[in-house]
Amino acid sequence: MTSLRRFLIISILAVFSLGTFLASLQGYRSSMNEAQAIFDQQLRASAERLLDTPIAQLSTPAAPASDIDNASVFQLIDANGNILWRSSRTPTTPISAESGFSEANFGGYRWRIFSLENETQSRRVVIAERSDLRYRLAESVVLQSVIPVLLVLPATALIIWLIIGYGLRSLRDLAEQLKHKATDDFSAINLESPPDELAPVVSAVNHSLQRLGDAFERERRFSADAAHELRTPISAISMHLHNGLAQPEHAAEALTKLAPDVERLSHLVEQLLLLNRTTAETFPSQFLPIELQKFCREIIAKLYPEFAKRGQQIALLGESATIHGDRFTLQILIENLLRNAMKYCPNGAQIEIDIRNSKTVTLTVRDNGPGIEDKDRERIFERFYRAGGDRHNSGESGCGLGLSIVSRIAELHSAKLSAGKGIDHQGLAIHVDFPQPPKTKQES
Amino acid sequence: MLSTSVIILLREVLEAVLILSLFMASAQRSGLNNRWLLPAIGIGLLASIGYASQLSTIANLFDGVGQEIFDAFSLILLSVLLPLTMYGHFIRVKENSRPAGKLYALMIGVTIIAIAREGAEIYLYLSAFIPSPELRNSLFAGSAIGVGLGFSVGALFYFWLGSFKEQYGLRINAIIASLIAAGMILQACKMLIQADWLPDGQVWDSSGLIAEDSVLGQLMYALIGYEASPAPVQIAAYFIVLLSSLAFLFSGLYQSRTKAEKDVNHPQARNNHAA
Amino acid sequence: MIRVMPCKSNKLHTLFLLSLLMIMGSSAAYAGKPVFELQIRNHLFEPSTLSIPANTKIKLLVHNTDKTPEEFESYELNREKVILGGQKAVIFIGPLPPGKYPFFGEFNPKTAQGEIIAE
Numbered sequence: 001m002t003s004l005r006r007f008l009i010i011s012i013l014a015v016f017s018l019g020t021f022l023a024s025l026q027g028y029r030s031s032m033n034e035a036q037a038i039f040d041q042q043l044r045a046s047a048e049r050l051l052d053t054p055i056a057q058l059s060t061p062a063a064p065a066s067d068i069d070n071a072s073v074f075q076l077i078d079a080n081g082n083i084l085w086r087s088s089r090t091p092t093t094p095i096s097a098e099s100g101f102s103e104a105n106f107g108g109y110r111w112r113i114f115s116l117e118n119e120t121q122s123r124r125v126v127i128a129e130r131s132d133l134r135y136r137l138a139e140s141v142v143l144q145s146v147i148p149v150l151l152v153l154p155a156t157a158l159i160i161w162l163i164i165g166y167g168l169r170s171l172r173d174l175a176e177q178l179k180h181k182a183t184d185d186f187s188a189i190n191l192e193s194p195p196d197e198l199a200p201v202v203s204a205v206n207h208s209l210q211r212l213g214d215a216f217e218r219e220r221r222f223s224a225d226a227a228h229e230l231r232t233p234i235s236a237i238s239m240h241l242h243n244g245l246a247q248p249e250h251a252a253e254a255l256t257k258l259a260p261d262v263e264r265l266s267h268l269v270e271q272l273l274l275l276n277r278t279t280a281e282t283f284p285s286q287f288l289p290i291e292l293q294k295f296c297r298e299i300i301a302k303l304y305p306e307f308a309k310r311g312q313q314i315a316l317l318g319e320s321a322t323i324h325g326d327r328f329t330l331q332i333l334i335e336n337l338l339r340n341a342m343k344y345c346p347n348g349a350q351i352e353i354d355i356r357n358s359k360t361v362t363l364t365v366r367d368n369g370p371g372i373e374d375k376d377r378e379r380i381f382e383r384f385y386r387a388g389g390d391r392h393n394s395g396e397s398g399c400g401l402g403l404s405i406v407s408r409i410a411e412l413h414s415a416k417l418s419a420g421k422g423i424d425h426q427g428l429a430i431h432v433d434f435p436q437p438p439k440t441k442q443e444s
Numbered sequence: 445m446l447s448t449s450v451i452i453l454l455r456e457v458l459e460a461v462l463i464l465s466l467f468m469a470s471a472q473r474s475g476l477n478n479r480w481l482l483p484a485i486g487i488g489l490l491a492s493i494g495y496a497s498q499l500s501t502i503a504n505l506f507d508g509v510g511q512e513i514f515d516a517f518s519l520i521l522l523s524v525l526l527p528l529t530m531y532g533h534f535i536r537v538k539e540n541s542r543p544a545g546k547l548y549a550l551m552i553g554v555t556i557i558a559i560a561r562e563g564a565e566i567y568l569y570l571s572a573f574i575p576s577p578e579l580r581n582s583l584f585a586g587s588a589i590g591v592g593l594g595f596s597v598g599a600l601f602y603f604w605l606g607s608f609k610e611q612y613g614l615r616i617n618a619i620i621a622s623l624i625a626a627g628m629i630l631q632a633c634k635m636l637i638q639a640d641w642l643p644d645g646q647v648w649d650s651s652g653l654i655a656e657d658s659v660l661g662q663l664m665y666a667l668i669g670y671e672a673s674p675a676p677v678q679i680a681a682y683f684i685v686l687l688s689s690l691a692f693l694f695s696g697l698y699q700s701r702t703k704a705e706k707d708v709n710h711p712q713a714r715n716n717h718a719a
Numbered sequence: 720m721i722r723v724m725p726c727k728s729n730k731l732h733t734l735f736l737l738s739l740l741m742i743m744g745s746s747a748a749y750a751g752k753p754v755f756e757l758q759i760r761n762h763l764f765e766p767s768t769l770s771i772p773a774n775t776k777i778k779l780l781v782h783n784t785d786k787t788p789e790e791f792e793s794y795e796l797n798r799e800k801v802i803l804g805g806q807k808a809v810i811f812i813g814p815l816p817p818g819k820y821p822f823f824g825e826f827n828p829k830t831a832q833g834e835i836i837a838e
Contacts, residue, residue: 011603014596021589021596022659028446103832105767108760110830132762135829139445139582146446147581150588448828500803508809511800565790568801569826572787638798640776640811646797656794673797 004171008164013157020153024146031145035138039129040101040114043072047116047127050074072129073111079122095126103131170194174202186213225405226269229332233265287324287413292355292363295327299334300353303342311348314338318355323434325413333409337365337430340403345369350423366422366429406430445579449586450593451657452569456562457594458666460488463526463558463624465598467551469605470529470617474536480548484555491556492563496571499564509639516639518557519632523625525554527689530621531696534614597663618693620667626686627669633678634671642677649673752778752811757833759783759802762824764833773817773837779810789831793822796835813837 073090075083081094091106097115104111111128118124170191177189188206191198237258244254296316307314334353341351345367354364410417416433423429464485468478495502503511529550536542573583608616636642651672654661664670669682755777758765762785771777783789783802791810792799802808815837824831 007603010599014599017592018596018600021593025447025450025589025593025659032447105763105765108763110763110832132830136445136578143446143581143585146585146589150585153592448825452825499801500806503803503806503808508807509811511808565801568788568803569790572804572826634797638800638810640778644776644797644811644813651794671797672794675797 031142043114050125074127077124236261315352321357321361329409341367361434363432367427368423369427371427445582446586450590453590460562461598465602470533474533484552488556488559491560496564496567512635512639516632516635519628523628526625534696622689623668626682629681629685630669645675754778756780762827762830767833770836774814776813782807790825792825795820
């Protein structure tokens with residue numbers, strides 16, 4: 001069974017013609033029997049009429065029996081076996097036939113014979129019809145009902161062919177779309193009004209495509225994220241190494257400084273793997289409550305030397321708020337936002353972290369740097385939200401990729417990212433809206 | 445005329461079509477294509493015309509029973525070649541790498557012989573009556589019904605054979621092939637009895653139950669060689685061929701299965717060694 | 720397949736030879752069978768009734784005088800044979816228990832009808 005369409009057409013046509021043909025064959029046979037019965041009835045009626053005909057004096061038979069080609073003949077025979085009367089072109093010797101219906105050959109034909117005897121008048125009538133003509137006559141009538149059935153069949157076959165082709169069009173459509181899909185095209189299959197049988201297939205295929213696309217995207221993001229995040233510790237390590245090699249007498253000191261960097265590197269690798277392998281559905285299982293004010297203070301303390309080096313001011317505003325999250329990834333999120341501001345803002349700029357705890361917990365990082373044009377902001381927001389890894393090629397070192405990781409972490413925390421105006425309607429603000437789980441309020 | 449045409453066409457078409465369906469279904473299981481089919485049918489039809497035109501010469505051989513002897517010989521040949529072909533399919537199902545040339549040759553040969561036999565009678569019948577215009581309608585209508593019934597049954601038979609899972613499908617193919625082969629030997633014996641080469645007799649008469657000229661009778665005739673009143677020789681030959689063909693084919697199935705099991709086990713063993 | 724083929728055909732070969740020998744013996748025993756003749760004329764059997772001795776194997780000679788072929792067929796006798804136009808065909812029948820055995824011409828079943836009476 002190589003083709004569904006061929007299988008359906010052939011099997012449906014086979015069943016259809018099997019049924020039709022058997023029915024017409026049966027119809028033909030019973031009609032033929034019925035016709036023969038009617039002919040027999042006529043034969044009997046003619047015989048009875050002939051037998052009842054009063055015949056006073058009988059002339060000699062009407063014509064010589066030289067050439068029998070009549071459709072029907074008769075003989076009227078007396079008790080002694082003499083032919084009293086007969087149709088022309090009828091055998092001159094009595095046709096030997098038992099009473100009732102029989103068949104026999106004479107005169108070069110096969111005949112259907114009816115013989116009837118009248119005891120009182122001692123007469124016998126034998127009447128015969130040519131079998132072949134009777135049969136042909138009946139058949140020509142019966143065929144009129146069989147032939148249309150046969151002639152209609154090719155048209156029926158054509159229509160069945162078309163109907164099945166039409167019925168299978170969405171299947172063909174689906175196959176065609178799948179066939180022409182590029183290997184890296186994970187967009188959903190779109191069928192115009194798929195039939196009930198195909199709808200689950202389409203949705204299953206689309207679901208798989210989406211998961212495949214997500215996995216593909218994760219892979220891409222992973223390599224970009226990994227490169228971005230690993231650069232800082234690796235450069236620190238190489239710096240310490242360089243120092244250690246340049247001044248062998250301070251090697252022990254340099255190695256000691258190396259240790260936390262290596263640890264951070266291995267931790268980072270672990271977390272990156274975790275970040276990129278987990279999905280938003282499975283990740284929250286390891287969430288812990290985090291008090292954001294305290295958390296941000298620690299991060300600021302850690303980054304403070306870098307801000308100080310650029311003469312930038314960093315402030316922590318707002319109120320206390322507790323959320324559920326993963327410490328390490330949230331740390332990366334906040335660090336990335338701060339470093340981003342740090343990089344874009346000129347020396348001496350102002351940077352704030354603002355934490356608001358109303359209906360939801362909102363963490364905002366804003367600055368008074370150059371900011372981004374309104375139009376661009378929307379576009380960049382889109383880009384970093386959808387395909388942050390693309391920024392890799394944009395030329396500005398580190399730009400965007402940090403945000404790509406931010407968006408990924410926010411996604412894992414079911415947090416919403418948005419961008420807005422910074423301090424005094426200058427610069428850039430990035431808001432992270434954390435959903436507030438019911439437990440958080442009780443704890444805070 | 446219509447009834448006659450239906451019976452003659454149905455009987456002849458059905459016999460050939462059932463073999464073709466069996467071959468096509470088997471070819472699908474053993475991974476062969478159906479490109480052999482059309483040339484084989486074409487050659488078979490040509491051969492049937494050739495056979496029909498030489499029939500008067502053939503009929504006069506062997507003191508006037510040449511037709512029976514020729515027919516019996518071709519039937520015996522078919523009843524040997526048919527199980528052989530199926531055996532080839534069974535072996536190839538498990539060993540796809542095996543060259544299929546001989547198998548194609550067997551299928552083509554059986555098809556040609558079967559069609560030549562059946563086609564000759566159709567050719568004689570049609571060529572006798574096509575010249576008379578008053579019979580043409582019923583001749584064509586009857587032929588269409590007969591051919592249509594034959595091909596419909598063949599198509600459904602083919603799909604039915606293909607609907608089984610492989611292990612059952614192969615067994616069913618083996619049984620059907622054996623039944624057809626046994627039916628052919630039954631016919632061959634009938635021909636040899638008619639030629640007075642084998643003794644006649646009658647064991648039972650089931651014509652009242654299933655008449656040989658009914659559609660069901662024709663179907664059973666083509667499939668299992670049904671005969672309403674068989675002779676003792678026919679029954680003996682029938683069961684000898686049926687049982688030996690079954691034994692032969694099932695031994696083929698068993699052999700190919702054990703071979704396949706070995707093939708499966710072997711790489712595993714090697715992997716274990718490597719591990 | 721190749722390995723088994725000769726084995727199978729050998730078996731059948733001997734079977735065939737054996738049956739052939741059996742046949743030769745049986746035909747020799749039936750030598751000198753009575754011959755009956757039947758004619759097909761204008762798609763009719765002449766005579767349409769044929770009496771033969773019961774329990775005796777006979778040789779039936781059917782002469783088709785028509786131009787068209789005919790198939791002698793009888794389900795009761797288990798016989799079928801195509802007889803081309805103008806040809807004579809040999810059909811062996813019997814031995815039959817007493818009774819009536821209808822036969823017909825399959826190509827013209829409505830007219831070509833007859834009966835063998837074994838008595």
